[in-house]
Amino acid sequence: MLLSIKHLNVWYNTVAGKYKVIDDLNLDIDQGELVSLVGESASGKSTLGQVISRMLPPVGITSGEVVLDGVDVLKLSEKEMTKIRGTTVFMIFQNPLNSLNPVKRIEEQLMEALAIRNSRMNIQMTFEEARKEVIKALESLRLPDPEKILIRYPHELSGGQVQRVVICMALLLRPKLLIADEPTTALDVTIQAQVVKLLKDLNRDTKMTIIFITHDVGLAYVLSDRMLVFYAGRVMEQGQTVEIVKNPLHPYTSGLLASIPSSPKHSGKLYSIPGYPPSYLSLPKGCKFAPRCRFAFERCFEEEPSYIKKDNRLIRCWLYE
Numbered sequence: 352m353l354l355s356i357k358h359l360n361v362w363y364n365t366v367a368g369k370y371k372v373i374d375d376l377n378l379d380i381d382q383g384e385l386v387s388l389v390g391e392s393a394s395g396k397s398t399l400g401q402v403i404s405r406m407l408p409p410v411g412i413t414s415g416e417v418v419l420d421g422v423d424v425l426k427l428s429e430k431e432m433t434k435i436r437g438t439t440v441f442m443i444f445q446n447p448l449n450s451l452n453p454v455k456r457i458e459e460q461l462m463e464a465l466a467i468r469n470s471r472m473n474i475q476m477t478f479e480e481a482r483k484e485v486i487k488a489l490e491s492l493r494l495p496d497p498e499k500i501l502i503r504y505p506h507e508l509s510g511g512q513v514q515r516v517v518i519c520m521a522l523l524l525r526p527k528l529l530i531a532d533e534p535t536t537a538l539d540v541t542i543q544a545q546v547v548k549l550l551k552d553l554n555r556d557t558k559m560t561i562i563f564i565t566h567d568v569g570l571a572y573v574l575s576d577r578m579l580v581f582y583a584g585r586v587m588e589q590g591q592t593v594e595i596v597k598n599p600l601h602p603y604t605s606g607l608l609a610s611i612p613s614s615p616k617h618s619g620k621l622y623s624i625p626g627y628p629p630s631y632l633s634l635p636k637g638c639k640f641a642p643r644c645r646f647a648f649e650r651c652f653e654e655e656p657s658y659i660k661k662d663n664r665l666i667r668c669w670l671y672e
């Protein structure tokens with residue numbers, strides 16, 4: 352088991368008040384798995400990624416266990432965490448500029464990433480060999496003119512270029528766990544497809560474990576083996592991606608799938624789930640999805656469902672009790 356999360360709760364303590372955004376989350380991920388976290392905006396996906404990589408801002412408070420490669424990262428000091436960041440875990444942020452050092456040229460940053468991996472794997476490389484490897488990695492991301500990219504500073508690159516440089520950094524570092532938070536949003540559709548394929552190949556060829564965060568169920572379908580569907584800081588459904596897409600059980604998952612035009616569950620008409628996600632400051636009492644759910648009955652408004660196991664799936668819904 353590479354990652355084992357037990358009873359994780361996360362709060363943000365802000366001027367508007369303290370609110371809980373992740374509620375009693377339990378999750379195990381084996382080495383080599385490709386897992387996607389999907390759900391509408393503000394469902395808590397990025398927060399979970401930031402907890403695992405210990406990049407949560409200071410307003411974030413956690414309780415529970417996040418055991419990564421045998422170590423509870425929530426208990427590590429910042430200094431201890433720095434040692435495993437990049438080698439055990441690396442996160443590609445929604446805003447990829449956050450992953451780069453603004454005052455270092457791209458060449459220096461990518462060479463450093465490769466040096467970290469080489470030292471971990473006891474590989475000796477000359478400067479020229481390392482540089483060739485860096486250029487090869489940039490080319491695999493279809494970045495034209497890698498030599499020119501290397502001499503630039505991050506602010507001299509376009510959004511799409513920064514995105515790919517950060518993905519390149521992940522390729523060079525080869526962490527045990529890569530957390531990619533909407534890594535393809537700044538990219539056009541063709542490059543998006545290439546990056547998704549690259550992540551898939553990387554997972555297959557190197558057994559790198561990947562957590563892919565996206566609001567796009569279609570992308571999660573193409574990429575991941577297992578899927579966790581988030582709503583209001585809860586996992587509403589989790590199981591094998593193919594099975595969930597073929598036969599979604601939670602009404603929220605069905606709604607998400609019905610709203611993507613390429614999905615087999617799409618009716619042909621434009622569809623979006625009625626209503627809006629609740630505010631974390633005033634979450635409904637029972638099931639957090641009940642106010643938007645067309646199958647909700649009395650109990651759903653009174654009592655929050657616990658996890659129910661059905662056909663290798665975990666679902667948080669009273670319909671399946």
Ligand SMILES: Nc1ncnc2c1ncn2[C@@H]1O[C@H](COP(=O)(O)OP(=O)(O)OP(=O)(O)O)[C@@H](O)[C@H]1O
Binds near residue numbers: 398
């Ligand atoms: N630094 C922060 N301080 C206070 N609240 C935060 C902070 N970061 C996130 N939140 C709140 O936590 C909730 C969950 O946000 P999160 O970014 O984890 O969701 P998400 O599913 O990744 O959505 P998105 O795709 O829009 O980022 C949101 O209501 C968000 O406003």
